Amino acid sequence: MTPDTLHAGEPGFAGDDHVVPFQVEGLDIRGRAVTLGPLTDAILSRHQYPGPVARLLSETIALTVLLGTSLKFEGKLTVQTQSDGPVNFLVADFAAPDGVRAYARYDDEALEQAVKAGKAEPHELLGKGILAFTIDQGPNTHRYQGIVQLDGETLEEAAAAYFRQSEQIPTRVRLASAELFDRDENGKLRHTYRAGGLVVQFLPEAPDRMRHRDLHGGDGDDGSHSFEEDDTWAEAQMLASTAEAEELTDPNLGVERLLFRLFHERGVRVYDAQPVHDRCSCSxxxxxxxxxxxxxxxxxxxxxxxxxxxxxxxxxxxxxxxxxxxxxxxxxx
The missing domain is CATH 3.90.1280.10 (HSP33 redox switch-like)
Incomplete structure (x- = not known):
């Protein structure tokens, strides 16, 4: 176990704004995990977003960072929502190898009404629409775009559906956001935003083990499909689901410690962390x-x-x- 005395940057504790790839051979899974601090706070603080909007955009940033750092080429990944909810547009860009930017558009009046009505959960703020993933590899290449529907789903659920229908890879996504209140070195109260996330994918050597439920067939589909999920993947999903939002965003826990908590009984291996930075491409x-x-x-x-x-x-x-x-x-x- 990583000693609690380690600090960010030391071996075994990547710290904020670093994506940590990992593998659990005993479960045939690979994935990436991240805690975001200064990067998320810098992006959100520029716009003075209301709390519900800031939390939703911070989860979008975490998702984009987790997926973007897996790119094997110089290019850009854009994660974008367009919907009819109070937060009608979200976009986050990851420009390889490490640049991140994001912003949100929302309806002030609709947002206020949603909050008063107690309907400020992320999926309620989004409403119905689409979640799009666009990969641009640069000049003289074709852009790839995958789209999934938003119809009351969370970003976690919609992202998992994207991998299921576009990549044919069983995937579990966990996202979380938090507001941190503490005091600076002068004792002044400060408020910052944080985010965290975890992507787990089932990649066994035998492809036939990657079976999963068919997507809903539309009108007339009664949902009665026979299905037998791989026991190992079921275990991996169960372990990933035990990660609490507080653990995913805790600045003192560290990604490596969290991964140890989740998967130590099966043996988790972590790889070199990749830093990410708040960086806009405008000029x-x-x-x-x-x-x-x-x-x-x-x-x-x-x-x-x-x-x-x-x-x-x-x-x-x-x-x-x-x-x-x-x-x-x-x-x-």
Missing amino acids: EDRIRGVISGFSADEIVSTIEDGEIRVTCEFCSTQYRFAPSEFIVPTEPN
């Missing part, structure tokens, strides 16, 4: 290039107080440009 040159593609009328319509202002939705950085950079004055007749 002045990139924004300038976008504006240059506008028509003259479109450019004129964006001018305000004699300048063009563009604010990045992800990182809230504001860029200012002179209209003369894009509009060529016409010569008088």
